[in-house]
Amino acid sequence: MLEITPERQADALRHLEAAERAARTLPGWTAPKAPPVRRVGVVGAGTMGAGIAASFLNADFEVVLLDVDAAGLARGQKSISGIFQRSVERGRLSADEAQARLGRLEATQDWARFADADLVIEAVFEGMALKKEVFGELEAVCRPDALLATNTSSLDVDGIAAATGHPERVLGLHFFSPANVMPLVEIVRAEKTSDAALASAFAVTEAIGKVGVVSRVGFGFIGNRMLQPYGREAQRLLLEGASPAQVDGALEAFGMAMGPLAVADLAGIDVGVRVRAEQPNPPSDPSFFLPARLMFERGRYGQKTGAGFYRYDAATRARTPDPEVDAVLAEAAAGLGIERRAVTDDEIRERCLYALINEGAQLLEEGIALRASDVDVVWTRGYGFPKARGGPMFYADTVGLPTVAERVRVYGWRLAPLLERLAAEGSSFEGTLERSDFLNPLPPGRERAG
Structure with a gap:
């Protein structure tokens, strides 16, 4: 693990500052004038939907929050009110300002209330069938020029867009939880997304104070696509003999805001299991995320159930190691013949x-x-990668790509061709040019690394 020296930290922070400026631009693309967005709809009043709604209310937008479940809608309203109340208690808002924000919120179970929305963001559970159903409802009630966005974290935005008669107005706006706090939004450009829709996405992302990074369509986009091999290794290490506390501790010592197993508990182990169930052509390796599946089968979903890879204090949510988890992992390893x-x-x-x-x-x-620096922005802004190390691709350059490539080979993974070429050339990710064909349709048959 490379030491973070003052010089390295300064270089890393300069890199990230330039990276966030670059993320606002696309090669060969002149943004058209973005249609004005003042009224925003949000479908789904769960944790994510409530956080997204609060983000827009904070930026003086009018928000229509819809949930077909009356109890869920009431919980969403209570959650939004709680967000503002906590801001008042911390001195960040006056009581009058909080009330003004709540005054711009309309809660409804009537889809027709989206008829005059400029932008509607779907934030329901991760399931393709459900999301297509939602977009079918939106197609029936929204204006033909209204922008429609999905908050999916992994699913095929092209497939979702195909459920509408106007796929050119559909894209992804992937917020990170809690959405009212986390600064990153992945802007997912689908194959038929128009320039006007993309320009609107950039404009609204900036208007609510978020950092937007454009991704193309692919399972997991940028952040969650990379999260999978990171989590895969973390969970495989559990089977090989490491404990959750050791894995998380080693990565937190590196500077990660939270280790991968604690993150899984926070996000919900059940959520990860369901997202991976939607993955096309999943690996056949029986050890692939097996620890998560074992926790899921035992109803250990993480903080929400008081137990996951750790056990949690009901009052403080402090995590403590759980011997039951160690026993489950040891039994699973023996079943797979892992010493x-x-x-x-x-x-x-x-x-x-x-x-x-x-x-x-x-x-x-x-x-x-589009560019390696976009990856660094995504991981420092959305996944807790230490800014002092500049993001994963900048860190790889710091270590040296020949070293990284050599270790990838040692661990028996398929070496990404780009990494192989750059290592052979003695080059770096920072030295690579951004793709001039980024706005062109993607070729079929893309192959994963690892």
Whole structure:
């Protein structure tokens, strides 16, 4: 693990500052004048929908929040009110300002209330059938020029757009939880997304104070696509002998805001299991995210159930190791014939971080991401990668790509062609040119790394 020296930190922060400026631009693209957006609809009043609604209310937009379940709608309203109340208690808002924000919120179960919305964001559960059903409803009631966005974290935005008669107005706006706090939005440009829709997405993202990074369509987009091999290695290490606390501790010592197993508990182990169930052509390896499946089968969904990879205090949510988890993992390893052993912190960091970097190189090769610095923005702004290390691709350059490539080969993963070429040339991710064909349709048959 490279030490964070003052010089390295300064270089990393300069890199990220330039990266966020670059993320606002696309090669060969002049943004048309974005249609004005004042009234925003949100479908789904769960945690994500409520956070998205609060983000727009904070920026003086009018918001229509819809949930077909009356109890769910009431909980969403209560959640939004709580967000503003906490801001009042912390001195960030006056009581009058909080009330003004709530005054711009309309809660409804009537789809027709979206008839005059300029933008509607779907934020329902991750399931393609459900999302297509929602977009069918929106197609029936929204204006033909209204922008329609899905908050899906992984699913095929082209497939969702196909459920409408106007796919040119459909794109992804992937917010991160809690949406009213996290600064990142992945703007997912589908095959038929118009320039006007893309310009509107940039404009509204900036208007609500978020950093927008454009991704092309591909399972998991940029962030969650890379999260999978990172999490895969973390969970495989559990079977090989590491404990959840050791894996998380090694990566938190590197500077990650939270280790991958604690993140899984926070996000909900059940959510991850269901998202992976939607993945096309999943790996056949029986160890692939097996620990998560074992927790899911036992009703251990994470913080929401008081137990996941850790056990949680009901009052403070403080995490503590759970011997029951260690026993489950040992039994699963024996069933797969995996001999458990002592695992070093350095191995944990190498396997998780180099798997992450290798997948980042692969999605750059495929054209899912435009430039390596976009990947760095996504991971520092959305996933807690330490800013002092500049993001995963900048960190790889700091370590040296020949070193990263060598270790990828040692661990037996398929080396991403871009990483292989750059390592052979003695080059860097930072030195690669952004793709001039980023706005062109993606070729079929893209292959994953790892």
